[in-house]
Amino acid sequence: MATTMRMIPTNIPPDIRRIRIENCHLTELPRGSFDTVSALEYLWLNFNNITVMHLKCLEYLKNLTELRLQGNKLHSVPWTAFQDTPALKILDLKHNRLDVLPKHALRYLANLTYLDLSFNQLTVISKDVFSNWPLYQKIQLSESKAQSKLNAVLALHDNPWMCDCRLHDFVQFIKSVSPPVILMNPYLMCSSPDFSARKFFHEIELNSCTKPISSALLSNLTVKMGFNVSLTCLTKASPVPEISWIYPLKNLRAFSVSDTHTGEDTVKSELVIPSAHITDEGIYTCTATNFLGNSSTMLFLKVTAPEMASPSSSISKYLSRPTSVENVFVDVKISKQTVYGISLEWYAVTENAADNWYTIYFGKYEDLKKEIISIGPGINTYAMSDLLPATKYEVCITLRSQQPQKGQCIVFVTGSDISQLEQREKLIHIIVIVCAMVLAVPIGMYACTTATGFCCLHRCSALCRREKNGKKTLKKDKNKENAFESLQTSSNEGL
Structure with missing residues (x-):
C-alpha cells in the first residue's frame, strides 16, 4: 500500500490466493496480468489510477470470487473479460467514471451476488441490463416456483441519472425491485432535465419515447x-x-x-x-x-414593399443598397473588411439567377469613369484591395451590360490617413463608415453599418434637415472639406 508501484509484479507466487494493491500508481491492467496465479480468489486494487483494463487482463482466474476496483479512473469496462471469471460473486466498481452500461454487461456474471456501481457517471441505462443477467433470471424463475434461495445486492445510487423517456423502463424496474433483489440505497435521484431534477425515482412518471x-x-x-x-x-x-x-x-x-x-x-x-x-x-x-x-x-x-417609399425612409435600414432593374432585384452588401480592402457579396432575385453575368462598377466617387469588372455566372462575391485612406468610393452591381441607375450603388469612405507611411496598416483598417455623409451626395445613397445604424440615421437626418431648412450653410470648397473631416472623426468615435 502507498508505494510507487506502477505495474503488477511478475514474480507473484503461483499458489497465492489474495492480492491487495492499494493507493499505488497502477494505471492499467494489461493482458495476462495474473496468468501465473490461477489460484487467486480475492483481488483488491482500490484507489489506484487504473484507466484501462485489457480484454484478457483476468485470463486464467477461474477461481476468482471477489474483484474490487473502487476509486480508480475507469471510463469503461470490457465486460466480456468476465468470461474468464465464472466464479465471481462480488464486483465493486464504485467511485469510478463509468458512463455507459451496455445491455449485455452482466451476461457473463452468472454467479454475481453483489454489484456496486454507485458514484459513477451513469445517466441512462436500459432495464435489459438486468433482464439479461443470468442470476436475475434465476431469481425470477425460482420466485415463480416459490422456492427462492438466491439473493442479489445492487448499489446504483449517486449517479447523475437523466430522467427522460430513455430511462422509463429502468425507473419502472427500480420501482418494482423487492427482495430477494436488494438495493443498497433505494432512493435513486434524478439529476436532469429540469422538470425532474432532484426528484426521487418513486416520485416521477416518465413517458415513453x-x-x-x-x-x-x-x-x-x-x-x-x-x-x-x-x-x-x-x-x-x-x-x-x-x-x-x-x-x-x-x-x-x-x-x-x-x-x-x-x-x-x-x-x-x-x-x-x-x-x-x-x-x-x-x-x-x-x-x-x-x-x-x-x-x-x-x-x-x-x-x-411599401406602397409609397421616400428615399430617406430606408436610410441605414441595411448595409446594402437594393438594385431593381426590369423585374430584377440585386441586394449588395459589404460582407467583410480587411486591412487593405473589402469583400462584396450580392444576391439576385431574377429568373435563372445562377446563369446571369454581373458587372461591377467601382472607383472614387467623384470619378465619372469607373473601373468595370465582369463577373461570370454562379459567382456572387468579389474582393477589392489596395484602397486608399480617407477616400470616398462608390461601387455598383448590375446585370451584365446594364448601366447603374441612381440609387443603385453603395457609397463608403475609408479611414483617416496618418502621416507616417509605415503606419499604413493602422490607418487603413477600413472603416465602412458609420454614414457616408458628404452633403453633395443624394440622401438615398448613404450607406450605414448595421452596428451603428441608429446613430448614423440620427446624424444623417439631423444634418440633412439643417441643410434643407437653411440653418447651416457651407461654402462650396472649404466648408465642405471641413464637414467631411468632422464626419470622419465622429465616425471613428462611433466605431
Whole structure:
C-alpha cells in the first residue's frame, strides 16, 4: 500500500490466493496480468489510477470470487473479460467514471451476488441490463416456483441519472425491485432535465419515447419590408429534440433562434427576422431531430414593399443598397473588411439567377469613369484591395451590360490617413463608415453599418434637415472639406 508501484509484479507466487494493491500508481491492467496465479480468489486494487483494463487482463482466474476496483479512473469496462471469471460473486466498481452500461454487461456474471456501481457517471441505462443477467433470471424463475434461495445486492445510487423517456423502463424496474433483489440505497435521484431534477425515482412518471412531430402556428406569413417578423415552430417529442432552421439566405444572413420548453415533451422554436428584406422572402423549414427520427414543417414568408417609399425612409435600414432593374432585384452588401480592402457579396432575385453575368462598377466617387469588372455566372462575391485612406468610393452591381441607375450603388469612405507611411496598416483598417455623409451626395445613397445604424440615421437626418431648412450653410470648397473631416472623426468615435 502507498508505494510507487506502477505495474503488477511478475514474480507473484503461483499458489497465492489474495492480492491487495492499494493507493499505488497502477494505471492499467494489461493482458495476462495474473496468468501465473490461477489460484487467486480475492483481488483488491482500490484507489489506484487504473484507466484501462485489457480484454484478457483476468485470463486464467477461474477461481476468482471477489474483484474490487473502487476509486480508480475507469471510463469503461470490457465486460466480456468476465468470461474468464465464472466464479465471481462480488464486483465493486464504485467511485469510478463509468458512463455507459451496455445491455449485455452482466451476461457473463452468472454467479454475481453483489454489484456496486454507485458514484459513477451513469445517466441512462436500459432495464435489459438486468433482464439479461443470468442470476436475475434465476431469481425470477425460482420466485415463480416459490422456492427462492438466491439473493442479489445492487448499489446504483449517486449517479447523475437523466430522467427522460430513455430511462422509463429502468425507473419502472427500480420501482418494482423487492427482495430477494436488494438495493443498497433505494432512493435513486434524478439529476436532469429540469422538470425532474432532484426528484426521487418513486416520485416521477416518465413517458415513453416518441418520434418528433412538428407543426407551425402560422404556415403563411406576410410582412412589410423593414418590419420585424417571428416564425414559430412547435415540436412534440420525447426525448426533447434538437431544432434547426433552413432558409434561402442562411449562408448570408444569420437570424436569432430561441427554443423554449413549454412542457415535458414540447418545444417552441422561434426564428426572429429584424427589418425584413425583400430577399428574405421564401420557404423556411423547421426540423426537429431526436434518436428516433426527425420531422419537418415549412413556413412561407412573403415580404411586400411599401406602397409609397421616400428615399430617406430606408436610410441605414441595411448595409446594402437594393438594385431593381426590369423585374430584377440585386441586394449588395459589404460582407467583410480587411486591412487593405473589402469583400462584396450580392444576391439576385431574377429568373435563372445562377446563369446571369454581373458587372461591377467601382472607383472614387467623384470619378465619372469607373473601373468595370465582369463577373461570370454562379459567382456572387468579389474582393477589392489596395484602397486608399480617407477616400470616398462608390461601387455598383448590375446585370451584365446594364448601366447603374441612381440609387443603385453603395457609397463608403475609408479611414483617416496618418502621416507616417509605415503606419499604413493602422490607418487603413477600413472603416465602412458609420454614414457616408458628404452633403453633395443624394440622401438615398448613404450607406450605414448595421452596428451603428441608429446613430448614423440620427446624424444623417439631423444634418440633412439643417441643410434643407437653411440653418447651416457651407461654402462650396472649404466648408465642405471641413464637414467631411468632422464626419470622419465622429465616425471613428462611433466605431
